[in-house]
Amino acid sequence: MEPTSPPTSTRLDPWLESYAARTRGLTASQVRALFAVASRPEVVSLAGGMPFVSALPLDAVAETVARLIRERGAVALQYGSGQGDVRLREQILDVMAPVGVTAHPDDIVVTAGSQMALDLVVRVFCDPGDVVLVEAPTYVTALGVFSSYQCEVVHVPMDEEGLRPDALREAVAAARAAGKKVKLVYTIPSFHNPAGVTQGPARRTEVLEVVQSAGLLLLEDDPYGLLGFDGTVPRAIRADDSEGVIYLGTFSKTIAAGLRVGWAVAPHGVREKLVLANETATLCPSNLTQMTISDYLATQPWFDQVKVFREVYRERRDALLESLEALMPAGTRWTVPAGGFYSWVTLPEGLDATAMLPRAVAALVAYVPGTGFYADGQGRESLRLSYCYPEPDRIREGVRRLAGVIESELEVVETFGSPRARADRPGPSAPYTDLA
Numbered sequence: 070m071e072p073t074s075p076p077t078s079t080r081l082d083p084w085l086e087s088y089a090a091r092t093r094g095l096t097a098s099q100v101r102a103l104f105a106v107a108s109r110p111e112v113v114s115l116a117g118g119m120p121f122v123s124a125l126p127l128d129a130v131a132e133t134v135a136r137l138i139r140e141r142g143a144v145a146l147q148y149g150s151g152q153g154d155v156r157l158r159e160q161i162l163d164v165m166a167p168v169g170v171t172a173h174p175d176d177i178v179v180t181a182g183s184q185m186a187l188d189l190v191v192r193v194f195c196d197p198g199d200v201v202l203v204e205a206p207t208y209v210t211a212l213g214v215f216s217s218y219q220c221e222v223v224h225v226p227m228d229e230e231g232l233r234p235d236a237l238r239e240a241v242a243a244a245r246a247a248g249k250k251v252k253l254v255y256t257i258p259s260f261h262n263p264a265g266v267t268q269g270p271a272r273r274t275e276v277l278e279v280v281q282s283a284g285l286l287l288l289e290d291d292p293y294g295l296l297g298f299d300g301t302v303p304r305a306i307r308a309d310d311s312e313g314v315i316y317l318g319t320f321s322k323t324i325a326a327g328l329r330v331g332w333a334v335a336p337h338g339v340r341e342k343l344v345l346a347n348e349t350a351t352l353c354p355s356n357l358t359q360m361t362i363s364d365y366l367a368t369q370p371w372f373d374q375v376k377v378f379r380e381v382y383r384e385r386r387d388a389l390l391e392s393l394e395a396l397m398p399a400g401t402r403w404t405v406p407a408g409g410f411y412s413w414v415t416l417p418e419g420l421d422a423t424a425m426l427p428r429a430v431a432a433l434v435a436y437v438p439g440t441g442f443y444a445d446g447q448g449r450e451s452l453r454l455s456y457c458y459p460e461p462d463r464i465r466e467g468v469r470r471l472a473g474v475i476e477s478e479l480e481v482v483e484t485f486g487s488p489r490a491r492a493d494r495p496g497p498s499a500p501y502t503d504l505a
């Protein structure tokens with residue numbers, strides 16, 4: 070039988086009037102919209118942040134899954150605990166030891182990736198209109214969560230060491246003076262997505278002091294903490310405050326994103342609420358993927374594999390930085406990440422990364438425009454480059470193409486002068502229009 074054709078996007082949605090108010094801010098993220106275009110083989114994608122899972126010992130993982138189903142299938146394929154597998158929770162304590170987090174297995178909730186944990190934390194704390202203080206720029210899908218719970222995102226500026234404590238203090242005072250309820254401070258202290266910067270130890274202490282003196286809860290998101298290129302593992306902020314910090318971790322970058330296993334470490338009362346919220350959201354995280362991670366941790370040299378990942382990403386970071394240095398037109402600036410997946414690029418004066426994107430894709434290179442990483446339309450002069458997935462030679466080629474696009478944008482600025490004139494220049498339209 071012929072498959073029915075998918076509904077076209079031009080058809081009016083008959084349920085348009087029925088959606089809950091909380092869906093209003095939900096638009097396809099630029100990252101998601103980009104995946105469709107950027108996954109074409111001729112495009113060098115410096116856009117999505119996909120981990121390079123091919124570096125894993127895939128045969129060992131396959132053997133683990135096969136053995137699990139053969140020998141413990143009746144458990145692996147059954148429902149499990151809403152808090153997560155107890156053996157895995159114990160192992161997570163070892164995984165967090167390098168970042169200095171100590172806890173009891175009962176303080177941990179296992180979730181479907183740390184994304185789910187992020188969603189649950191906001192779900193249990195935020196009513197519509199509550200303020201979340203968020204460094205700017207920030208992780209796109211965290212913005213999606215804040216928006217779906219109708220939080221007001223107040224951005225706090227960063228510098229080359231991440232979240233600025235002075236600006237955080239001011240933001241708390243201003244929000245409170247305006248009669249708003251501030252519920253959370255969200256930060257990614259290590260190898261930031263998208264900014265590529267890392268808070269040093271003194272900066273972390275200052276941030277914590279501001280949060281503590283304001284009586285606020287800190288949400289520390291740490292997916293990249295073990296991926297420092299010189300082997301240094303930054304000490305988590307949670308290591309210095311177990312009552313006022315919720316720490317989010319994940320196996321997505323150190324084992325496999327597709328298994329969807331992450332976790333939250335939370336103060337006791339919060340942990341109880343998170344388990345209840347986890348149960349209403351998913352009943353329980355997948356036993357099969359939790360047991361796969363658990364067996365992998367028990368039987369494979371997992372920390373050696375983390376070192377393999379670090380080396381893969383360090384080589385790619387170097388390829389990116391060397392080619393940026395060699396090829397980018399004067400006036401372009403970028404951050405130098407000491408770990409993780411991303412560098413944040415600021416274009417020469419007058420250029421607009423959102424308007425430039427269709428031209429870049431036509432030149433067969435993709436990136437994520439900066440505006441996607443802010444809740445308030447900032448970021449037109451910036452873009453995020455990911456070096457985690459393409460091979461070094463592809464990265465070099467991608468930067469060469471991007472440099473060419475920036476050069477020709479600069480020529481257009483000289484000719485037409487204004488950003489408006491550039492935005493009006495003809496470029497490819499569908500299917501790229503939804504990226505703007």
Ligand code: PMP
Nearest residue numbers: 182183184208262290319321331
């Ligand atoms: N936080 C940040 C900062 C991220 O970059 C990501 C993934 N890109 C996540 C959370 C979610 O990761 P996962 O759900 O795969 O654990």
